[in-house]
Amino acid sequence: MTDTQQGAAPTAPSAQPQSVARLAVALIVGGITSILDTTIVTLGLHTLTQELHTSVSTSQWVSTGYLLALAVAIPFVSWAQARFGGKRLWLFALGLFVVGSALCACAWDIDALIAFRILQGFGGGIMMPLMMTLAMQNVDPSTRTRTMATMSLPAALGPILGPVLAGIVLNWLSWRWLFLINVPLGVLGWILAMLFLVDDRPARGVPRGRLDVVGAVLLAPALAGLLYGLSNTHDTGGFARTDVLLPVIAGALLLAAFVWWALRRSDAALVDLRLLGVRSVCTSSIALLLIGAALFAGNFLLPLYFQTLRGYSALNAAFLLIPQGAGALLARFLAGKLVDRFGPRVIAVAGAVVMAAATVPFALAGVSTSLWYLGVILFIRGLGNGVVFIPIMTVAYVDITRSQMADASAITRISQQLGGAFGTALVAVVLTTAASPAHPAGGFDAAFWWVIAMTAGAALACLVIPGRAEHTTPAAPAPVAQ
Structure with a gap:
């Protein structure tokens, strides 16, 4: 979208360090609620199935509904920020997430819980991209790498704090506290945002871009169809299932239609796809596509390895994965300095290579592999994970x-x-087809090798990202704090 459509205020001198720090604190405190919620609720699905007297397939919609709503909300963030301002949109999204959390805690049956989780998902879907946008828009280009490392702290803290909080709730409290935990933290984040985020709503009389209704009708169901269809491959039949093929094909066709429509609409489209013609956006998107595939796939397999092959409960498996979160957290403090010294391309490739190398032991592991050894490997994998994304x-x-x-x-x-x-x-x-009753570990071996291959592909993609992290002609950021 153009500056006029964004309703952007004139740029101002660089924000003071204390203002940037206040912005970061406000966004991180609010944003961590969504990250923690995902981890905690995933670990509590078994309890929800029992307490609400429902089936496993139905209770899975507590997570699936949330993720679909999250994905559907993302494309609307750019338009909404341009029309209402970043601060007001952040307050709305965080407020929606907190209200959704409180309603989830009051749910009277599984249907109500799923509906309220969808409400939560819309809030979380707005918060995640908006958090990064507000941070990048309001810092000097020379500090973007370190700011990005700071803003990604919630993603590193979630896998560490999530299992601990889930353990407390599942052992000593009601399941309703799986959602009530978000409320005080979200309220605090809302207050901090009110205090520290500048009111950047468009000035009166400035033209505001209209919602691309056709684009919304195409892109939102396209993403929902693709994600819903792919989520059904976990069941028997894999990609050949009807509930996989139909939504994926429909989603792909709608996505293709949106691409055609968006390129015709240019900067008036719901999402300006012309940015894919910019090297930095295009190469980063490709790298994130591949590294996202490797990361999500690994995070899907690792808990199952500890539960299925090693016999640990979901909660204990989550605790065994804490070293990976600790490594990712430590990497957040190192990534900025490393990128400043060696450049983003070198560090991204190195992080992907470390991730791939640290996944190999799991492709070779069995039922008796030392947990201490695997813990060290997970810590190293977390370092690579934390470094590569920044x-x-x-x-x-x-x-x-x-x-x-x-x-x-x-x-x-x-x-x-x-x-x-x-x-x-x-x-x-792969896990389903390669495993056999006589050799169940074979499925995990093959699946982990696929994760390694995807991570290697991401490393190759990182070879073409820009070798610098600063804009050649940086625009001065707007003030971020009152």
């Missing part, structure tokens, strides 16, 4: 203007979600 996500904003950043956030986020869905679907099918 440079890829940062260089997406190279060579574009401030007004284009919202669309770039949507494109990269959609790429990561679709890659993750496809990667997970692929290894789920």
